[in-house]
Amino acid sequence: MADTSSVVVAGLLTGLSLIVAIGAQNVFVLRQGLRREHVGTVILVCALSDTVLIVAGVAGMGALITGVPALVTAARWGGAAFLAAYGLLAARRAVSGGRLDVDDRGARTSTWVVVSTALALTWLNPHVYLDTVLLLGSVGSSYGGSRWLFALGAVTASWGWFAALGYGSRLLRPVLARPAAWRAVDAGIALVMFSVAYALVRGA
Template sequence: MSAALLAAVSGLGLGLSLIVAIGAQNAFVLRQGLRAEHVAAVVAVCLLSDVALIAAGTAGAGALVQRVPALLDVVCLAGAAFLLGYGVLAARRALHPATLVTEAAGQRAGLTVTVTTALALTWLNPHVYLDTVVLLGSLAGTWGEQRWWFAAGAGAGSAVWFAGLGWGARLLRPVFARPAAWRVLDAAIAVVMVTLAAGLVARVL
């Protein structure tokens, strides 16, 4: 195996291991996939954002984040506020089954609102900077001249994951044909969002 291919495969493995964990971004992509709502736009936003962050980390931006921790604290607080608000909305949907029935029947959020939410869940999440920019960027640096192959592998991992999550969610639609299933999903999303928000605040304090 050539050095470039080995670097790419290593980047692919690390990228997938970091991105597969359940989080705010993945929960949102899954929900949009289940509803078949602006899936291409959401997948594109998440993928392009990941690629940009991976490139930044590979180029050395991780060092800046480590040297100026106050930047990460600001992102933590902003992200916590957004996640808490999104969690409250998810909890509200879970507590009002009638709303779920209406949404399942076809009421769609606008493309601008959906894209803005996807951007916020990505760029206001400090974990993405720690995992993608700092950790992945630092490991990419260990590959020397092959670091961009490593970054390419990590980017490919993001593409596989988001595409699979977004469009693969359709396989679960028969389960979510029932309002009760949406209620459980939104309750789970609310718990994830609020837990992440609390964790971010605790990190700053």
């Protein structure tokens, strides 16, 4: 059996290498962190979702998913449609001149809307399954009896990353207080969403 600490570190580093990549989850957490709006709730939803998916992958759910091609295809198209719609909303904000309200006096988004969006960006995005259930699950299974230590490392990476992204993003608020900068953020969010959606459709 592999050394305990080395397996946990392997899970931590592997998890970070997949989670840190720019994606739908990350840009949403970043945006909420910049707005200081339901940040803790968004972090909790994303990290808990990742935990469930990582555990499912290490437990062998990845093999089950790949065994049903129709399910994978449906998930790709459904996820692409949702991401494209979210990208259009971000593009509209970029064009109309949405901005960051530094004084927190702007209109607030309800907790329900934020939670449902975070859940949708996680569970309707097939890339999340690819990273957590399939890739992390496959790597974790290679550790045999130590696979749950690997899962522990990957889960720790997820919680740590989302917390750092959500609460650390507020350091950028002075820069993004300018309307032009905030429009650039929304334009970037739209670009990421459209790119992921295109990648999903291309692979369907």
